[in-house]
Amino acid sequence: MRFDRLRVVLASILLALAAPAMSGALDTVDVPVADRSADAMEAALKAGLDEVLVRLSGSRDVLDEPVAQDAAEQLDRWVTRHDYRDNSLVAHYDVQGLLGLLSSAGVPVWGLPRPRLLVWLVDQGAGKGDMVSPEHPLYAEVEAEAARRGLSLVFPQWDSEDRNALAVADIRGRFDDRLEQASARYPHEMTVAAVLYSGSSAKVSWRILQGRKTLEQGRLEADDNSAAVARLADELADTLAGRFAVKGNRTEQRTLLTVNGVDSLSGWHSLDQNLKGISGMQQAMLIQVSDASLVYALDFAADDSQLRDLLELSSSLRPCPDPAVPGPQWLYCWQG
Numbered sequence: 101m102r103f104d105r106l107r108v109v110l111a112s113i114l115l116a117l118a119a120p121a122m123s124g125a126l127d128t129v130d131v132p133v134a135d136r137s138a139d140a141m142e143a144a145l146k147a148g149l150d151e152v153l154v155r156l157s158g159s160r161d162v163l164d165e166p167v168a169q170d171a172a173e174q175l176d177r178w179v180t181r182h183d184y185r186d187n188s189l190v191a192h193y194d195v196q197g198l199l200g201l202l203s204s205a206g207v208p209v210w211g212l213p214r215p216r217l218l219v220w221l222v223d224q225g226a227g228k229g230d231m232v233s234p235e236h237p238l239y240a241e242v243e244a245e246a247a248r249r250g251l252s253l254v255f256p257q258w259d260s261e262d263r264n265a266l267a268v269a270d271i272r273g274r275f276d277d278r279l280e281q282a283s284a285r286y287p288h289e290m291t292v293a294a295v296l297y298s299g300s301s302a303k304v305s306w307r308i309l310q311g312r313k314t315l316e317q318g319r320l321e322a323d324d325n326s327a328a329v330a331r332l333a334d335e336l337a338d339t340l341a342g343r344f345a346v347k348g349n350r351t352e353q354r355t356l357l358t359v360n361g362v363d364s365l366s367g368w369h370s371l372d373q374n375l376k377g378i379s380g381m382q383q384a385m386l387i388q389v390s391d392a393s394l395v396y397a398l399d400f401a402a403d404d405s406q407l408r409d410l411l412e413l414s415s416s417l418r419p420c421p422d423p424a425v426p427g428p429q430w431l432y433c434w435q436g
Contacts, residue, residue, distance in 0.1 A: 129190070
């Protein structure tokens with residue numbers, strides 16, 4: 101499709117598309133129940149609501165806010181569906197409504213997009229160490245704890261290709277050039293490099309990287325491996341939410357974003373969904389279409405540096421090599 105035709109189509113449907121739906125992974129909670137009584141069901145639904153609120157805020161402190169009590173008092177309003185599965189109650193919640201509730205209460209909100217984290221976790225054990233992959237005993241626990249906090253994880257297969265590119269000692273030794281090379285085969289926005297040490301207590305040394313740049317790092321200690329995995333999920337989620345959760349209100353300021361390289365209707369649709377789905381994006385309005393570019397006026401609830409961080413979580417949106425553009429605009433290129 102030539103861009104002049106695309107321009108005509110866009111002009112006729114600028115207001116036709118709504119913001120994208122929230123990922124289902126954030127809205128579903130699996131809560132163990134002792135029985136199927138009404139009291140047990142209500143307690144499970146309340147526990148599930150608390151978990152969803154923590155996911156959406158990015159902070160466990162949200163449960164100390166009045167908005168958490170307000171939400172609990174309207175429990176039926178937020179539960180969209182629930183079903184029993186073995187000894188658990190699987191509950192689904194109105195994520196969009198809860199995001200609006202948190203935002204209106206001035207509580208930080210961590211919506212979408214969320215970075216996919218490629219996790220290179222070494223279980224040091226008593227030997228040379230083993231990588232946690234889908235075949236490892238700890239894999240299911242790490243997955244479950246990540247789901248509890250709304251993290252999106254990618255695990256290496258740890259097959260011959262991975263082993264030829266990377267050794268477990270490279271994680272301990274921080275050989276980030278090898279780590280980056282091994283990571284290239286997996287879709288991700290950020291990398292987690294971590295080592296779990298077992299003993300009288302369990303310890304984890306962890307880092308979050310973007311390329312070869314270490315964004316955050318830390319060490320934690322827990323009673324055992326299961327507790328350490330839970331704490332690791334909490335620390336990763338707390339760290340990322342501190343970077344990406346948005347707290348703010350609509351302003352009269354607009355950021356003008358010019359995007360080059362969108363040469364199809366499907367490309368524009370993807371870009372439009374990407375922008376409108378960003379946490380804290382109050383409005384993303386397409387105001388200009390030309391043969392070379394699209395221009396959006398963005399009303400974002402927080403500061404520009406946080407908006408840039410969120411924009412660049414998209415693998416399809418990157419700053420153009422030449423930043424020169426007339427007016428107070430940002431220039432990005434679409435690689436979809």
